[in-house]
Amino acid sequence: MKPFRFTCACCGETHQGLPAFALDRPPEIHALPPEARAARGRVSDDFCALLPEGGEGAPRMWIRTVMILPIRGEDETLEFGFWLEVSNEDFDRYLHSFDGEQDGMSCRGVLSTDCEVYRDFGIEGLACTAEWFTEARPLLTPDMAAHPLARDWHEGVPPERAAQVAAAYLHR
Numbered sequence: 001m002k003p004f005r006f007t008c009a010c011c012g013e014t015h016q017g018l019p020a021f022a023l024d025r026p027p028e029i030h031a032l033p034p035e036a037r038a039a040r041g042r043v044s045d046d047f048c049a050l051l052p053e054g055g056e057g058a059p060r061m062w063i064r065t066v067m068i069l070p071i072r073g074e075d076e077t078l079e080f081g082f083w084l085e086v087s088n089e090d091f092d093r094y095l096h097s098f099d100g101e102q103d104g105m106s107c108r109g110v111l112s113t114d115c116e117v118y119r120d121f122g123i124e125g126l127a128c129t130a131e132w133f134t135e136a137r138p139l140l141t142p143d144m145a146a147h148p149l150a151r152d153w154h155e156g157v158p159p160e161r162a163a164q165v166a167a168a169y170l171h172r
């Protein structure tokens, strides 16, 4: 496989290969002050919950997923470790089947994770379907065909946009 090479808009160097783009927690939790994060946030590699302020109401819940986008004319793909906000019911179903069989299961949710380059297109709130797997993280399919991220998912990311994402991530 030919690695993706690009001239970096940040440092001017030529970089080779792409990292997997992921945040260790959803931006909603990242944005909290440390005391609130400690008191109300529950974070692991695959699950995340934000307990309601004052203990009233339902918690918000996320699962860690993967979205893979082809890059036009390239062998390499862009791989995002997006957090997907899901219903409490789907979260429980996912949690309780996590150590067992998950092939053929799925849920819907909305993207939470911010991404520098797609931010202007309103990536947060994009509805997606997550297909679950026993041996791998859930794989996302965007529901809205008209969304710029969904279009890139279908048609391939222009190489310039892939280079922008990588430069923003490598030099954050």
Ligand SMILES: [Zn+2]
Binding pocket: 008, 009, 010, 011, 012, 013, 015, 167, 170, 171
């Ligand atoms: Zn660079």
